[in-house]
Amino acid sequence: MKKLVIISLLLVLGYSLMNTFSDIEFGKKREGISSYFLEHSPDDLQVANTVTAIVVSFRGFDTLGEVTVLFLAATAMGTILFRRRSKHTGLNPQRKSPQASRIVQAAGKLLFPAIMILGAYVFIHGHLTPGGGFQGGAIIATGFLLLLISYRQFKVEHKYVTWIESLAGLSFVTIGLLGMILGPHNSFLENFLNVGSLNDLLSGGVIALVYIAVGFKVGAELTGILDTLINIRETGDID
Numbered sequence: 001m002k003k004l005v006i007i008s009l010l011l012v013l014g015y016s017l018m019n020t021f022s023d024i025e026f027g028k029k030r031e032g033i034s035s036y037f038l039e040h041s042p043d044d045l046q047v048a049n050t051v052t053a054i055v056v057s058f059r060g061f062d063t064l065g066e067v068t069v070l071f072l073a074a075t076a077m078g079t080i081l082f083r084r085r086s087k088h089t090g091l092n093p094q095r096k097s098p099q100a101s102r103i104v105q106a107a108g109k110l111l112f113p114a115i116m117i118l119g120a121y122v123f124i125h126g127h128l129t130p131g132g133g134f135q136g137g138a139i140i141a142t143g144f145l146l147l148l149i150s151y152r153q154f155k156v157e158h159k160y161v162t163w164i165e166s167l168a169g170l171s172f173v174t175i176g177l178l179g180m181i182l183g184p185h186n187s188f189l190e191n192f193l194n195v196g197s198l199n200d201l202l203s204g205g206v207i208a209l210v211y212i213a214v215g216f217k218v219g220a221e222l223t224g225i226l227d228t229l230i231n232i233r234e235t236g237d238i239d
Helices: 002-021 033-044 050-058 060-084 102-124 133-150 158-182 207-230
Strands: none
Touching: 033 050, 050 060, 050 207, 060 158, 060 207, 102 133, 102 207, 133 207, 158 207
């Protein structure tokens, strides 16, 4: 019975996809969509980075889905590897990798603040320059990775990571719901703030706020994943 249900669902999904793609002529170039984005991003949203306008505004609901997928992947990995995490604090005897040299440790301390500033700059200016929340969050995670590989006694407090991740995700959804309440067309993630002037930091309405939330969320999730992977028992033994 279970196999029959799965096969039936796959058949329905396959039929829906075939019915959708059969209406699209293969190789035919469709005009209008790209030009619409290129025209309305700087005029209506006052956003210099058209890619950002598409990702956060025109198809912002899809971006929320992508962030949700990343959250589910991080949660699943943490659940699978939870029992393999070392219970020790401080210097972790389960990690067989040698302590990094003093040069690497000094460089890690020197570069970590600069990496944090760069990551924050990337997602705060995502509506003005190439980059955004995902890229900025990934940069921030690399800063914590540098400390994790430089100091065996360095550990990430997952309770703080969880709080940051939760607040960032809640901020994303709250901004979207406010668009439904305060937006002129009552649509999810619709802009309800002043769009400002093109190329100004305070421009783009809610786009900059959404990317800041995405940056914190992605940075927290990737940092948690990296800490979990580094601190699992290398022997693979589970007590």
